[in-house]
Amino acid sequence: QQILNEFSNRQKELDKQALDYKQLQTLLDTNIVDFEKLNQYKDTLKNLTITWKTV
Structure with a gap:
């Protein structure tokens, strides 16, 4: 469970960074990074x- 919590926390950090990058891409009117993997x-x-x- 602890490992899943660590991954969950990291995923939240990545979501925040992705939002910043998406805003930057919008400002620059370009798509450099694909966030589908995220x-x-x-x-x-x-x-x-x-x-x-469940288990």
Whole structure:
């Protein structure tokens, strides 16, 4: 459980950074970074947490 909490905290930090980068990309009118992997990471972490709570 502790490991999942650590990953969850890190994921929240990455979300904040991603928001900053998205705003910067909007200001620069460009798309440099694709954040799809971050969304997949979030979904995987959510599924692992649900599985852990079920077991």
